[in-house]
Amino acid sequence: MYNASDLRKNLKIQIDNEPYVITEFRFSKPGKGQSLYRCKLKNMITGVILDRTYRSGDTFEQAVLEERKMQYLYNQENEFCFMDVENYEQVFLSLEQVGDAKNYLTDNLEVDILLFEDSPIGITLPNFVDLAVTRADPWVKGDSVAGDTKPVTMETGYVLRVPPFVEEGGKLTIDTRTGEYVTRVKE
Amino acid sequence: MSPGSKNNPFPAKKMILAGRKQYLWLRARMIQAMRLFFIEHDYLEVETPQLIPAPAPEPHIHAISADNLFLHTSPELCMKRLLAAGYPKIFQIGKCFRHAERGNLHMPEFTMLEWYRTGIDYMALMEECEDMIRSVSRRLGADNKINYQGTEIDLKCPWERLSVSEAFDRFVSLTPETAIGKGIFDRVMVENIEPNLGMARPTILYDYPAPLAALARLKPENKRLAERFEIYFAGLELANGFSELTDAREQRARFERDRKQRSDLDKQVYPMPEKFLKALEKMPRAAGIALGVDRLAMIFADRSEIDDVVTFTPEEV
Numbered sequence: 001m002y003n004a005s006d007l008r009k010n011l012k013i014q015i016d017n018e019p020y021v022i023t024e025f026r027f028s029k030p031g032k033g034q035s036l037y038r039c040k041l042k043n044m045i046t047g048v049i050l051d052r053t054y055r056s057g058d059t060f061e062q063a064v065l066e067e068r069k070m071q072y073l074y075n076q077e078n079e080f081c082f083m084d085v086e087n088y089e090q091v092f093l094s095l096e097q098v099g100d101a102k103n104y105l106t107d108n109l110e111v112d113i114l115l116f117e118d119s120p121i122g123i124t125l126p127n128f129v130d131l132a133v134t135r136a137d138p139w140v141k142g143d144s145v146a147g148d149t150k151p152v153t154m155e156t157g158y159v160l161r162v163p164p165f166v167e168e169g170g171k172l173t174i175d176t177r178t179g180e181y182v183t184r185v186k187e
Numbered sequence: 188m189s190p191g192s193k194n195n196p197f198p199a200k201k202m203i204l205a206g207r208k209q210y211l212w213l214r215a216r217m218i219q220a221m222r223l224f225f226i227e228h229d230y231l232e233v234e235t236p237q238l239i240p241a242p243a244p245e246p247h248i249h250a251i252s253a254d255n256l257f258l259h260t261s262p263e264l265c266m267k268r269l270l271a272a273g274y275p276k277i278f279q280i281g282k283c284f285r286h287a288e289r290g291n292l293h294m295p296e297f298t299m300l301e302w303y304r305t306g307i308d309y310m311a312l313m314e315e316c317e318d319m320i321r322s323v324s325r326r327l328g329a330d331n332k333i334n335y336q337g338t339e340i341d342l343k344c345p346w347e348r349l350s351v352s353e354a355f356d357r358f359v360s361l362t363p364e365t366a367i368g369k370g371i372f373d374r375v376m377v378e379n380i381e382p383n384l385g386m387a388r389p390t391i392l393y394d395y396p397a398p399l400a401a402l403a404r405l406k407p408e409n410k411r412l413a414e415r416f417e418i419y420f421a422g423l424e425l426a427n428g429f430s431e432l433t434d435a436r437e438q439r440a441r442f443e444r445d446r447k448q449r450s451d452l453d454k455q456v457y458p459m460p461e462k463f464l465k466a467l468e469k470m471p472r473a474a475g476i477a478l479g480v481d482r483l484a485m486i487f488a489d490r491s492e493i494d495d496v497v498t499f500t501p502e503e504v
Contacts, residue, residue: 005287026290026291027288027289027290027291027292027293028290028292028377029247029288029290029293030373030376030377030381030424031373031376031395031399031417031424031427032245032247032248032399032401032427033247033372033373033376033399034246034247034373035247035287035288036373036374036377038377038378053374053377053378057452
């Protein structure tokens, strides 16, 4: 149980049995008046944003969230299947829940799946993943629009810009936080 | 160890602290300018104890206890005892302490300027406050115009005078009395009124409903209002002043009311400030004001976070 004075940015609380994360927080105290805790809260399942002002004396249930190590298995009709590495239990995330992470999911990739009351609601990727290049056109020198980079397509279908020396069949390390090329993988 | 040294265990923090240098210089010059104003106006600088046995029983201001005493939340009670003892013009710049107040405008330990003067009321004090801030601004070279967070504020007199009831009428369709009755006065203030105050010039919001004045005198011609005011710069609350209540019996009754409210809110009930109440019997007519020094530094430094104008935040100590 949290009190209003525990509220702060990034705290996760439950409202109407759904988990919310505080995305903006402002403490206010007008004149000699009471403390007010003004929050922007994001529903961790639906993404809906709420504006709420709380007062001292208000209490909150902690959102009980759990992260579990899982392996990515497959994607069927935009249902992404993951398997718990400890108990082999399988869970599914929708395309919407997976979001941009789909660009980096390769078979057996180990990720953290966020669960709220045993239901999967989100995914955290490793900061860096290695992906194979499935298509790379030769670099056209003097292409001033592109600068000194060219587009390549990765095994997941993700398209990004990389230096001209990257060739088809090679592997690249990509930063999943920015989506950018880091280096070639030496094998 | 030099700031850039590789052995420095807290490089990021060092950077933040070093980055505040220009604001800390400005703050120091601002405090020197304040002091000069009061010295030139024949005020006596005083330092009252920070450790006190009985803080004023404000319902929503909570003292930090220390060694069976309390760190003062404001020097108000001791300074008024000085007024009663024959010190007619006094000021103090010092630390005050309030439990569980932390935000972009709040720190549990902060710096307050308070000054008190006998023989004047809140209207005269408003003017003196204008003079003081204009004088500080001049000494800082900011002249009569300051730019705070994109709002240009003209300090030339006179500042806007807006009564609390006019403000409610202008910005919300509610009376202050209805808002108090519904328990939403503070919320309406923060969300609907304060953001509109002090935009082109500072606003002095005045004449608060009587229930919102613990130590202010009620208007002789309208006992439902207290002679209390607050000063706003670009939505930022800077100071709170009033004509002082000098009726010791009335003061005791209000303290009893506030002590009961604290008890109803499950907050610690402080001992009755008996020595203050005794002194109040002899206190002459006076007015006094408390001004947040950190916040004025924020305004002159054009910073939106109190953290930027102090040496160390509570989290960094």
